[in-house]
Amino acid sequence: MAAPTLMAHANGGAIEEPKLSRNFKSDNVTPACAPIMAAINAANLGSVPSYGGDDLTRQLQTKASDVFGREVAIFPVTTGTAANALALSQITPPYGAVYCHQAAHIATDECGAPELFTGGAKIIGFPSPDGKITPGQLASAIAFAEDMGVHHVKPGAVSLSQATEWGTVYELTEVSALAAVARQQGLPMHMDGARFANALVHLGCTAAAATWQSGIDVLSLGATKNGALCAEAVVFFDPARARDFERRRKRAGHLWSKLRFVSAQLLAYFEDGLWLANARHANAMAARLAEGLRSVRGAFLLQSVDANEVFVALPETTVAALENQGFEFYRWPLSAVPAGVAIRLVTSYATPQAQVQEFVTAAQRCN
């Protein structure tokens, strides 16, 4: 079990290891991990300049530039919705279109935040079975828009979820191919990286390769699902693109007076590869879950398990039995399930291996 190792990072001492739970609902039901909690506590001293004028926020700029292999502009915020919607508002005009997958968080899970922050841009989602969009879909949507001219929203930006909402991960070549279409039209590329670390450890490449070297202009970097208390960030790979972004963050109510407490989390997140260690554990738990479920009669993996989510179809009786035993997960509204009921299982940095084993065993027995 990996979690104890992670706990060894802790210097706060007071943080106990998460209790064994039966919760696979989301990676956002987790506590903050020990090193991050320690960093928050350590930041809580003295009179410190507010609104990001502090040392930790300054250090974060340097640290993030190291992590991404070039000078970046990084803006801490505290929700993924804020990161996404603010990032898009910076790169899309109010009369623009943002192209993404139909199931993208920006399209279905943010209650219209991108529309609010962009001033009314249209989020146009493409369907696909694996959560990834294709260069063909993108090119065709752009061609349609050009044909429609002034009557239609103007192609504004492209947004990829990495990892996707279906737990899959775009290969670097897939990202590059989409970026090539976008570049031809002058469209900036956004990456919703709520689970970026999970994607990164799957790809096994550098953060640079996964982003700007593949054509990404701005990244919503998530940490909350992967061990932070409340830390996300908008990262611009060309700082010139971030002009006035400060004001967008402020007028959205997302500039903290005590910003050091978010910056501290992100510093700890990057420190000693904590973000990768956490994600590696989460991914490993998902892989083990998937592996275990293969031996369950009637189980059918619905997606490739690239990151920390498992979409699986199970017989209705199995699902009900697992629910009765207190396992928590979402029944997932999928239109095309070969048989049984589709459920989503999410693992996290804090999922003990024993919890996975317990679930698999229960599924086998229920069957």
Next chain:
Amino acid sequence: MAAPTLMAHANGGAIEEPKLSRNFKSDNVTPACAPIMAAINAANLGSVPSYGGDDLTRQLQTKASDVFGREVAIFPVTTGTAANALALSQITPPYGAVYCHQAAHIATDECGAPELFTGGAKIIGFPSPDGKITPGQLASAIAFAEDMGVHHVKPGAVSLSQATEWGTVYELTEVSALAAVARQQGLPMHMDGARFANALVHLGCTAAAATWQSGIDVLSLGATKNGALCAEAVVFFDPARARDFERRRKRAGHLWSKLRFVSAQLLAYFEDGLWLANARHANAMAARLAEGLRSVRGAFLLQSVDANEVFVALPETTVAALENQGFEFYRWPLSAVPAGVAIRLVTSYATPQAQVQEFVTAAQRCN
């Protein structure tokens, strides 16, 4: 010195007493106080339902209802700008006017957040020397709007800052008189309570008397300046008015997945009167500062010191000398200062009495 007393609340143990500083710039340069930090640490255990489905958030509803003496709907957020702009968006139509003081935070310090969240409402500020607006100003603005009809924005809401931006506090009768004008026109009353606790201890009344019993419909309750790490809340005194507010918070990116960490802060804030103790100390330090400055030659108190802010005019040489000695504060852009330079000094829950004494002594010497 009161700070040690406050520290006695701490159960986390690890938090040290703030170092003596020379910083009077704002009450937002402070750390989180010990009981609040302890509450955050205590909340960091186990798999917990996200997005406010947790126990702490539930307890907060009850606790806040106790504190305000009636059933309220309370929504934790993490910046005062978010609290204000979201509250106003709930009560003002996009073609509406919000009446407030010219120097109100919503008018000058939020980079257009109220405009963004309301969808374009107009913030109309009235001038006055002490930061308070009057029933006459309000009535006259409403009359003008009615005269203009459809061409002008529609009277939408009234917003009072309590304490005001000038460190003064509306008497309850002043609030009631404004609410009477508003009620006649069907306008809801908002209170920007970024420093509500400071106002409350000055008034010496109940939280109920200071708000809904005086005609307030919705309160932006600040805690960050008064000892929290990141905790503000929107409080509706009639829960029916909060219909769909959840969605407004979500689409502004202000619904935390790990909301328990904000709720925990607010619970600790209310517990054992921590909020009042903190504010009482801050106010006492401001009073002592004002008292000390009276003996400084050429000093001229510009406003009544009702809460934790001191606006004082000092000779330019004195101000420069204090700055040279490392004291930090803002030179304040006031149009009508009798002589010298206007500066603002802010005290907080964490201001040691010695820091005040040091400043007064220095001011006397510089003179």
Next chain:
Amino acid sequence: MAAPTLMAHANGGAIEEPKLSRNFKSDNVTPACAPIMAAINAANLGSVPSYGGDDLTRQLQTKASDVFGREVAIFPVTTGTAANALALSQITPPYGAVYCHQAAHIATDECGAPELFTGGAKIIGFPSPDGKITPGQLASAIAFAEDMGVHHVKPGAVSLSQATEWGTVYELTEVSALAAVARQQGLPMHMDGARFANALVHLGCTAAAATWQSGIDVLSLGATKNGALCAEAVVFFDPARARDFERRRKRAGHLWSKLRFVSAQLLAYFEDGLWLANARHANAMAARLAEGLRSVRGAFLLQSVDANEVFVALPETTVAALENQGFEFYRWPLSAVPAGVAIRLVTSYATPQAQVQEFVTAAQRCN
């Protein structure tokens, strides 16, 4: 040929009959018809109260109430996009969803106007081959939204295009069935009636039956495509729903100072059944076109021709030959055409029968 009959309405005298053209691109390439032009000229006298305080605008309220068989609130504007976006802004919250067909004008042809005026609502389009949405699609989208809770936009309104973008017309029972689903959820029903008169003459029912008696709450009534110079209107069947709508119109820049000139057009439009006569002619020309095309080899009608639009697939060579002869129409981007090229042909109140005959003959010859 009906056009001469229509011309007989003219009392201005100066207006000549439209020249025979080869233009089938849209019904918006037409001039204003004679009676409407005469009404504009007649309105051009004297000092008249501005902003709708005039007699013609007052008369329009009465006239429209007569036409729709109940007291309505009618607001003249001058583009269909304005009518739609303003209507939706009145009935949908900014965090709401508007359900419509994927090809609805509000979804694809208004460059984000509904998003702008509603403050960011999401337009959710359903696919279907004939331009109509179904109660099942609506119910399922609402169920999805409810399942998603605060994370998704809230069901806000339903919008039907009548006639549809594919030239088909909802039967009254189809409208009622959709309204029944909407009513169960408290969702208001909007009708985009850019070609409402065309639908009405197809249905052969009263304007009341086609709208509020079938569950419609607000109608965008088009006249520009059907003989007006610039006249559309938003019609609320319950005037109480129109509260503050005046301000929405004003702040969108759509309240004319010389509003009498739009009201005059709408009065003339309703007078002596001009709107129905115009639409009847347009529909008849489309029917005749469809009939004629049946005899063209390789022609394939793609939609039922219920109103004044014909969607037909023709061999590429035929299409090219027609274009070369100066016939104007749009090649239509349809995903599933059995063979050849899909084109759209639109007829209008001003399409002479000879123009239709000429086209059919040419198509037969090209073949």
Next chain:
Amino acid sequence: MAAPTLMAHANGGAIEEPKLSRNFKSDNVTPACAPIMAAINAANLGSVPSYGGDDLTRQLQTKASDVFGREVAIFPVTTGTAANALALSQITPPYGAVYCHQAAHIATDECGAPELFTGGAKIIGFPSPDGKITPGQLASAIAFAEDMGVHHVKPGAVSLSQATEWGTVYELTEVSALAAVARQQGLPMHMDGARFANALVHLGCTAAAATWQSGIDVLSLGATKNGALCAEAVVFFDPARARDFERRRKRAGHLWSKLRFVSAQLLAYFEDGLWLANARHANAMAARLAEGLRSVRGAFLLQSVDANEVFVALPETTVAALENQGFEFYRWPLSAVPAGVAIRLVTSYATPQAQVQEFVTAAQRCN
């Protein structure tokens, strides 16, 4: 009397001369003048490309470039509110400030349209007795904003009303001085020219000198108050600044399908100096009114009568008597009137000299 001369332009024949009225409420209570009505009628022929693809709209680009002495991009719309709000939305970011006079139309008479179209920019009005703002006010507001940094809206644009809301006209040197301050900060200059022609004939300079040669970047050009039926325009003096403006107009519902009818009005407006002749007459009538009122006992001219508006204080008894005789005008809410009641009298292209004489005589008698 000048009106008959204007009528000589008419070629439509059917338009009668405006009846003598007693209406001085506004220049928007007027009919359309004969040449413009004739142009509308003349444009009403044949199948014409929609949405501005027509010849008249093309000719207008050339004509406007001639009129302004350089290549401009001109966009016809149909209300002044639309022209202003769209123009500002093109040059101000949503987190920006627009500096103008407190009484500017954009600040008080447009129900929040600039806020809607800019996505929430803040309209900041400066006070002054004559309706003009000063370079000092502008510089000081910009300095305040810079001092406030990210917390305040960013200086975005400057908007001058020419003629002003008080019937005065900025001298060219006054415009240039303001533009110099703006240019230093990179702020674009907007001119609200709802009564631009009136200002122009007062200044006696070229349209070029009054606008871009004095530092104006974009002009809202009004024609409706000066003889059009419904014609305003947004004029960009650097066409590169107009990038994507087409989409802003479309998504605001201000792109007409039958745009030729607006373009035709503007072409006629410029033709043979009609706009100047109309404005010259209106101004002359205002001057005569002012001259006549000097001889009225107790009358006090409140502003310089530079254009076509007269602000005058008269004894309450005189005002009441004039009202009783059927003269129409607004009592104006001025805070500082030396004595009596302030009223506003507006003349127009259609005000007969006899109407002015009648008013003056009546005022003398009432006295």
